[in-house]
Amino acid sequence: MDVVNQLQRQFIDYSASLHREGFLDDQFTQLQKLQDDNSPDFVVEVASLFFEDCEKLINNMARALEQQQGVDFKQVDASVHQLKGSSSSIGAMRVKDVCIAFRSFCEAQNREGCLRCLQQVTHEYSLLKNKLQTLFRLQQQILAAGGSIPVVE
Amino acid sequence: MVLAESGFSSPRNDAFPAGLRVLVVDDDPTWLKILEKMLKKCSYEVTTCCLAREALNLLRERKDGYDIVISDVNMPDMDGFKLLEHVGLEMDLPVIMMSVDGETSRVMKGVQHGACDYLLKPIRMKELRNIWQHVFRKKIHEVRDIESLEGFESIQMTRSGYDLFDDGHFLSGDDTTSGRKRKDADNKHDDRELSDPSSTKKARVVWTVDLHQKFVKAVNQIGFDIGPKKILDLMNVPWLTRENVASHLQKYRLYLSRLQKESDIKNSFIGMKHSDLPSKDSTASFGPHKAMNMIPDDVPNGTYSFSASNSLAQNVDLKGQGDLKGITSAPVAEPKGALSIDIHDSHEAKSTQMSFDHSLGSVDSAVSFASFNSTTPLQYPWTEIPEIQFKQECEPLHLENGFSQLPLPGPSMIENEANRSRIEVKPLLDECRSNFVEHLGPVGAEDLFPIQSKSQSLNNQVFDLISATKSSMKTQDVGLNYLADSEFALRNLNASGVGVPLATLSEDLQICWLQEYYAIDQGLFA
Numbered sequence: 001m002d003v004v005n006q007l008q009r010q011f012i013d014y015s016a017s018l019h020r021e022g023f024l025d026d027q028f029t030q031l032q033k034l035q036d037d038n039s040p041d042f043v044v045e046v047a048s049l050f051f052e053d054c055e056k057l058i059n060n061m062a063r064a065l066e067q068q069q070g071v072d073f074k075q076v077d078a079s080v081h082q083l084k085g086s087s088s089s090i091g092a093m094r095v096k097d098v099c100i101a102f103r104s105f106c107e108a109q110n111r112e113g114c115l116r117c118l119q120q121v122t123h124e125y126s127l128l129k130n131k132l133q134t135l136f137r138l139q140q141q142i143l144a145a146g147g148s149i150p151v152v153e
Numbered sequence: 154m155v156l157a158e159s160g161f162s163s164p165r166n167d168a169f170p171a172g173l174r175v176l177v178v179d180d181d182p183t184w185l186k187i188l189e190k191m192l193k194k195c196s197y198e199v200t201t202c203c204l205a206r207e208a209l210n211l212l213r214e215r216k217d218g219y220d221i222v223i224s225d226v227n228m229p230d231m232d233g234f235k236l237l238e239h240v241g242l243e244m245d246l247p248v249i250m251m252s253v254d255g256e257t258s259r260v261m262k263g264v265q266h267g268a269c270d271y272l273l274k275p276i277r278m279k280e281l282r283n284i285w286q287h288v289f290r291k292k293i294h295e296v297r298d299i300e301s302l303e304g305f306e307s308i309q310m311t312r313s314g315y316d317l318f319d320d321g322h323f324l325s326g327d328d329t330t331s332g333r334k335r336k337d338a339d340n341k342h343d344d345r346e347l348s349d350p351s352s353t354k355k356a357r358v359v360w361t362v363d364l365h366q367k368f369v370k371a372v373n374q375i376g377f378d379i380g381p382k383k384i385l386d387l388m389n390v391p392w393l394t395r396e397n398v399a400s401h402l403q404k405y406r407l408y409l410s411r412l413q414k415e416s417d418i419k420n421s422f423i424g425m426k427h428s429d430l431p432s433k434d435s436t437a438s439f440g441p442h443k444a445m446n447m448i449p450d451d452v453p454n455g456t457y458s459f460s461a462s463n464s465l466a467q468n469v470d471l472k473g474q475g476d477l478k479g480i481t482s483a484p485v486a487e488p489k490g491a492l493s494i495d496i497h498d499s500h501e502a503k504s505t506q507m508s509f510d511h512s513l514g515s516v517d518s519a520v521s522f523a524s525f526n527s528t529t530p531l532q533y534p535w536t537e538i539p540e541i542q543f544k545q546e547c548e549p550l551h552l553e554n555g556f557s558q559l560p561l562p563g564p565s566m567i568e569n570e571a572n573r574s575r576i577e578v579k580p581l582l583d584e585c586r587s588n589f590v591e592h593l594g595p596v597g598a599e600d601l602f603p604i605q606s607k608s609q610s611l612n613n614q615v616f617d618l619i620s621a622t623k624s625s626m627k628t629q630d631v632g633l634n635y636l637a638d639s640e641f642a643l644r645n646l647n648a649s650g651v652g653v654p655l656a657t658l659s660e661d662l663q664i665c666w667l668q669e670y671y672a673i674d675q676g677l678f679a
Contacts, residue, residue, distance in 0.1 A: 081253070088253050089275065
């Protein structure tokens with residue numbers, strides 16, 4: 001019992017910090033609410049899809065920006081736009097914010113700026129991935145200890 | 154059986170909107186999953202796909218299989234707006250657009266293309282919960298449309314409307330009864346479609362400008378008299394039926410015959426006098442092609458709208474500047490001649506004519522023709538004009554001033570004028586003197602003609618103003634004007650539809666015609 005409570009409290013605190021630090025926003029909470037008996041792993045599944053998509057898009061951007069003979073900014077922009085949409089799906093606020101800046105650089109056809117944004121986006125994405133994995137691990141532990149996952153508002 | 158397919162006939166009917174069949178299209182797998190989950194939580198039946206083409210295939214395969222489509226704006230294989238158009242045209246389903254981009258221009262574009270809603274990502278469940286209202290609303294409108302269209306456009310009535318009636322679930326008992334009666338009546342009209350149980354719900358055809366252009370092209374090639382089947386073949390639009398073309402053709406014939414009537418009347422006292430052309434502007438000819446072709450060059454996309462009053466006014470705007478330039482630059486005796494010419498020349502001078510923004514100029518004769526609606530035949534007290542004109546002729550025609558005092562923006566002011574106007578000529582003289590029209594010259598044309606609806610009257614007035622102005626200049630010299638151009642167009646039109654003018658008609662003309670078409674559709678002319 002104690003263990004479960006402890007874990008649950010840890011979970012709540014960690015969730016709160018993620019929200020506080022802007023890694024996640026309300027959308028993530030919405031996802032958690034969607035999770036039910038029909039789809040008990042809903043949030044984890046969605047997050048996995050997001051990570052996959054993210055990696056693919058980041059690779060696309062990197063490749064496009066690497067082109068020595070001329071960067072196709074339209075292509076980069078398209079990928080950034082997609083990433084922006086994707087990040088909004090799980091509430092990845094910080095990733096989304098970088099995307100916004102990223103798009104301006106694309107519009108301005110500023111390769112340096114774009115590269116910097118790419119770096120930032122990659123960084124934010126990695127951070128988020130780690131944090132979410134930690135959160136999910138906590139969830140698993142709670143469930144394994146027989147508890148239920150608290151919903152953080 | 155149609156009923157079973159309709160989706161509103163099953164038991165879930167009672168629990169509507171539960172069971173609403175939603176097709177979600179999004180290339181983002183994360184969103185697709187989330188939306189699916191959300192919609193399922195709303196008790197909707199969800200189908201997902203990540204490609205627009207795939208979505209269209211699904212929709213085409215099961216014409217009655219879905220109630221509503223939700224689609225993202227950005228997709229790799231097809232622009233979301235294009236998909237939107239297709240769905241609207243072919244299946245006539247409500248479509249909701251989604252995007253992470255909430256820029257007003259994008260949203261506007263969505264609405265323009267026919268989206269019934271535009272959701273911003275991240276999308277909340279509560280937003281999805283309410284989407285059934287769009288389905289419901291559409292059904293209701295179809296019922297209303299059916300009522301207004303009866304007898305006029307029975308062919309184009311949708312099956313879904315019948316389904317509603319048949320079900321009796323949607324409507325009250327009374328409605329159902331009348332609906333059934335109507336359905337029977339319509340059955341006679343369209344046996345083939347209705348009696349075939351396996352035929353799919355006939356989507357209501359939306360005649361976009363593109364489609365209409367195809368139609369016009371086909372008609373030009375083979376003429377009206379050949380018949381809808383041939384036209385349909387030529388158009389090569391797979392989902393269009395002979396009935397669609399037939400009804401469209403019918404309307405088109407009406408429209409043309411109206412143009413012809415007007416031109417005939419005008420013909421009686423309008424002469425073509427090249428010599429009156431102001432030297433500065435006499436570069437042009439009668440070329441209807443030119444006149445009409447020039448127009449699109451200067452027409453910003455903004456005019457591409459279907460709202461009658463606005464777009465007409467807008468159309469008038471742009472060409473008006475050309476018109477007025479001609480008028481203003483010419484002394485009393487000449488302006489009329491300048492009208493058609495000005496289309497060409499005035500483009501350069503357009504910037505100097507900013508005051509005529511919402512002016513009455515209607516060089517785009519097609520516009521004004523198109524605006525002639527079919528409600529009441531125009532009355533042409535032409536014979537009276539000359540006398541009146543003479544009385545006032547001594548008044549110098551300060552066209553420049555006059556025009557600059559033209560009502561701006563057009564529609565509202567003209568409406569004021571219209572309100573004061575009457576059909577008789579004489580009483581209007583006083584009014585003419587008292588309002589801006591007197592600057593223009595003897596008679597405010599708008600006063601001479603019955604004012605119909607606000608939007609149409611704008612162009613009526615424009616047209617009339619100019620022609621009246623012209624005719625007032627010199628009795629014997631009614632002047633070359635753009636009417637000549639339009640007459641050419643008409644003559645060509647009547648020559649069994651063969652001819653260049655139609656084919657070269659600008660999009661604006663088509664749009665205007667389509668406006669009229671839709672106005673008819675809405676029973677304005679019923």
